Amino acid sequence: MNNPYKIINELIYEYNLNTKEAIDIENLIKKMNIRLVIADLPLGVLGACKVEGLKRMIVVSSNVYNEEQKRFTLAHELGHILIHRGTHYFSKEDFNIIYTNKQKEDEADRFAVELLLPKSSIITIINENDVSFELIKQIAQRYKMSLTATAIRVAELISENIIIIYHKNNFIKWWYKSNGDIFFYEKYEGINLTRIEQEKNIPSRKVELNLWLSEDEDLYSCYEETIYFNKLNEYITLVQII
Numbered sequence: 380m381n382n383p384y385k386i387i388n389e390l391i392y393e394y395n396l397n398t399k400e401a402i403d404i405e406n407l408i409k410k411m412n413i414r415l416v417i418a419d420l421p422l423g424v425l426g427a428c429k430v431e432g433l434k435r436m437i438v439v440s441s442n443v444y445n446e447e448q449k450r451f452t453l454a455h456e457l458g459h460i461l462i463h464r465g466t467h468y469f470s471k472e473d474f475n476i477i478y479t480n481k482q483k484e485d486e487a488d489r490f491a492v493e494l495l496l497p498k499s500s501i502i503t504i505i506n507e508n509d510v511s512f513e514l515i516k517q518i519a520q521r522y523k524m525s526l527t528a529t530a531i532r533v534a535e536l537i538s539e540n541i542i543i544i545y546h547k548n549n550f551i552k553w554w555y556k557s558n559g560d561i562f563f564y565e566k567y568e569g570i571n572l573t574r575i576e577q578e579k580n581i582p583s584r585k586v587e588l589n590l591w592l593s594e595d596e597d598l599y600s601c602y603e604e605t606i607y608f609n610k611l612n613e614y615i616t617l618v619q620i621i
């Protein structure tokens with residue numbers, strides 16, 4: 380059974396997890412009798428796991444300092460253990476990692492997102508509040524997740540029309556669009572972001588709809604908001620069409 384939702388619901392029930400706040404993932408792993416080890420892993424590898432009979436182990440790289448990254452790595456590896464049980468992620472020489480396939484990686488990532496940002500709790504929050512980076516920051520803090528991961532999760536679950544665009548040097552690194560009912564013409568594919576990047580941080584403001592939407596629909600209002608990541612010289616922009 381590869382259904383992460385079913386596995387997570389069982390975990391919530393069995394370990395009485397409170398999905399209204401960040402779950403204590405390390406404690407959960409401990410309660411599940413999974414050994415947790417911090418060790419040096421090859422560069423670029425954040426975590427690994429191993430299942431051998433009844434013995435289960437998760438390894439987190441000693442290079443992972445950031446709590447959000449550690450939580451995600453733990454949840455991802457827990458996903459591998461619970462979804463792909465019996466699969467070995469190490470070869471016989473313990474730290475010689477065999478890379479798994481893309482599908483398994485996607486499933487482990489999905490498991491991690493579902494566990495760390497539980498759907499029903501996040502939907503409740505976004506239904507009760509106006510969406511902005513301030514709200515996304517609050518959710519990120521409450522669930523101990525990164526702003527970016529939280530922004531994507533909100534866009535994934537919201538029924539309004541929003542787009543999250545991650546950009547740098549007038550180049551879109553990635554974007555994520557919600558399932559809102561407006562058909563967004565993909566104008567933002569070739570959009571000029573210099574206008575935004577010159578301003579760095581932009582509080583939410585109403586802008587001309589045709590800056591973001593090719594169709595001129597008088598029915599809608601358009602809002603944009605940007606956070607500038609100083610260290611990375613990168614930007615995340617939230618566009619809302621209401």
Ligand SMILES: [Zn+2]
Pocket residue numbers: 455459479483484487
């Ligand atoms: Zn993995």
